[in-house]
Amino acid sequence: MTTVLNPATEEVIAEFDSAGVEETDAAVARAKAAYPAWREVAPGDRARLLRRLASLVEEHQEELAQIESRNVGKPIAGARGEVGMVAQVFHYYAGAVDKHFGETIPVAGGVDMTFREPLGVVGLITPWNFPLNIASWKLGPALACGNAVVLKPAELTPLSALRLAELALEAGIPEGVLNVVVGKGSVAGQRLIEHPDVAKIGFTGSTEVGQQVMRGAAGTIKRVTLELGGKSANVVFADADLERAAATAPYAVFDNAGQDCCARSRILVERSVYDRFLDYLVEATRNIRVGDPADEATEMGPLISAAHRETVASFVTDDVRLAFRGEAPEGQGFWFPCTVAEARPEDRIAREEVFGPVVAVIPFADEAEAVRLANDSPYGLSGSIWTENGARAFRVARAIETGVLSINSNSSVRVSTPFGGYKQSGFGRELGMHALEGYSEVKNVFYSI
Ligand code: NAD
Secondary structure, three states: OEEEEOOOOOOEEEEEOOOOHHHHHHHHHHHHHHHHHHHHOOHHHHHHHHHHHHHHHHHOHHHHHHHHHHHHOOOHHHHHHHHHHHHHHHHHHHHHHHHOOOOEEOOOOEEEEEEEEEOOEEEEEOOOOOHHHHHHHHHHHHHHOOOEEEEEOOOOOOHHHHHHHHHHHHHOOOOOOEEEOOOOHHHHHHHHHHOOOOOEEEEEOOHHHHHHHHHHHHOOOOEEEEEOOOOOEEEEOOOOOHHHHHHHHHHHHHHHHHOOOOOOOEEEEEHHHHHHHHHHHHHHHHOOOEOOOOOOOOOEOOOOOHHHHHHHHOOOOOOOEEEEEOOOOOOOOOOOOOEEEEOOOOOHHHHOOOOOOEEEEEEEOOHHHHHHHHHOOOEEOOEEEEOOOHHHHHHHHHHOOOOOOEEOOOOOOOOOOOEOOEEOOEEOOEOOHHHHHHHEEEEEEEEEO
């Protein structure tokens, strides 16, 4: 049984029989049966169907945002923005269907050409922190390339994926092309990973489970793309617009209650401005409005579950040097306050992904040390650089081993630009035209003349 809670109130909002191996196999069989006809749909028609899905998401924006807000504890204003992005993702990949094509290559004795072909049935396994967004980042390119899909959302947050599948049918996407199985990762997810009829796994989640995905996929040489954890650095130089860097830094780590793979959960600050920056940062953090996700003014809601709150709390031990600890509602709900800690690079709080509203602030002496500290992590997903010196900004951007960086900004995600990690943050890229590479094969055909 899968029990779905509202993390702000702890009330049960849905219950499902969890899909086991049999139900997962049935979903794969439906996808396999639907695939031959789906891949033959004319590109213009496939584009039209995706465009219709995008429009339906727009029409149902409020409903989907309410589902996401209640199931994840997201502030409603942010949830609306996320659903807006989901629609944009489907619009983008509707437009990409007929712009992803092969080449002709000069060779002796004939014509050589390449084709982009779908993989077949792909399994998509997604986390609970941005359920609908992350599903759309995979569904958009997978469907645009002509694959049939089995999506396994996180068991804590399956509601928006189930509603999206209904909207896909309403849009005219044929039955069997987009299937959702609600079940445990270790059962339904594992079965997808090992299933001989699944050609690829698109996975977003923890690095630990990502390792299991790679191992499991080895048996059938499945393609995998992995979007995993992060411990991204927000690097603030003394010549930055310090007030702006500090005013925006809390949102770069406390957004979604810190449950964000891109969270800039290490703030590295040049020592000469460290104290001033910390004062600004604490002030800005104090102003974050924590509370009822349904309230339009709320900026931060609860954590996803009681178990996750325990994990987050385990980082804030007595020896942690707190610069600030905010307030959070008492009583029902998995609340945790915004927490700013002064840390050393070797501290656990500065090394491991907390995935909660906890930030580690660390001083550095010069540019070389800033780069060394930023790279001193097994992860490499995102990050920010704040400086008014353009040459330094690019020097540091090229030196940091991470997939997505922003200069004088903390935004990582755009529909049309590639997103993904270095090192143990995973491999493969989502979003933009790059994502299509992960959902297609290149076939090479030589024609002798
Ligand atoms: P998780 O790894 O526990 O679960 C992710 C998904 O994998 C869920 O659907 C889960 O049911 C499934 N799963 C769990 N065990 C499985 C198994 N043995 N076989 C197959 N599937 C299995 O992650 P989570 O707790 O849901 O999400 C938080 C993590 O996700 C964080 O580490 C975060 O950094 C990461 N994340 C990464 C990105 C990114 O794009 N890089 C985005 C969001 C979240």
